[in-house]
Amino acid sequence: xxxxxxxxxxxxxxxxxxxxxxxxxxxxxxxxxxxxxxxxxxxxxxxxxxxxxxxxxxxxxxxxxxxxxxxxxxxxxxxxxxxxxxxxxxxxxxxxxxxxxxxxxxxxxxxxxxx
Amino acid sequence: xxxxxxxxxxxxxxxxxxxxxxxxxxxxxxxxxxxxxxxxxxxxxxxxxxxxxxxxxxxxxxxxxxxxxxxxxxxxxxxxxxxxxxxxxxxxxxxxxxxxxxxxxxxxxx
Numbered sequence: 001x002x003x004x005x006x007x008x009x010x011x012x013x014x015x016x017x018x019x020x021x022x023x024x025x026x027x028x029x030x031x032x033x034x035x036x037x038x039x040x041x042x043x044x045x046x047x048x049x050x051x052x053x054x055x056x057x058x059x060x061x062x063x064x065x066x067x068x069x070x071x072x073x074x075x076x077x078x079x080x081x082x083x084x085x086x087x088x089x090x091x092x093x094x095x096x097x098x099x100x101x102x103x104x105x106x107x108x109x110x111x112x113x114x115x
Numbered sequence: 116x117x118x119x120x121x122x123x124x125x126x127x128x129x130x131x132x133x134x135x136x137x138x139x140x141x142x143x144x145x146x147x148x149x150x151x152x153x154x155x156x157x158x159x160x161x162x163x164x165x166x167x168x169x170x171x172x173x174x175x176x177x178x179x180x181x182x183x184x185x186x187x188x189x190x191x192x193x194x195x196x197x198x199x200x201x202x203x204x205x206x207x208x209x210x211x212x213x214x215x216x217x218x219x220x221x222x223x224x225x
Contacts (some may be wrong), residue, residue: 048210
């Protein structure tokens, strides 16, 4: 069964640095998502992406964050000038190809640790 | 925005017992999924169930969309069922956004 893959599985970065988290969605999917889960808390929606543009974003997704689909297979989340509170697990998900009745498939996540 | 409430927040079961987890949501939704988060942090998709009833082995789920709730049933629980169970709903009105509940933390004792 096709899977969503995320790299790296664990990223350690100094505060203030930029990080790029990478995701390869399922190949025929059209809808893409990023989520964040701070340790011990619930999963929080960050952003959804369709047709090469952001569909919706949460209040968490401020100017520090950006997403990109640089080619036909990758979907990336960039976090500029990281802060300690950015430490969390970041999940990528994809769904599709149709508009309705499509479950989201999640990757295994990238654990981001900011020092 | 949509509110998603899960109950109970915590649940301790003896192995072999049955349980029902509930998810209430405050507005109509297009999609609803149940996930199990295992000790390694992976989100395992249990059911995609915007309406109706589904069964998969010892697990089953029912969503009554008109009344805005979903139930996850676990029968004959096993220690490997331990973890956090999340309900997630997606609303597609123009843009699309997914909201997770706070989860039910389940511990099954041997």
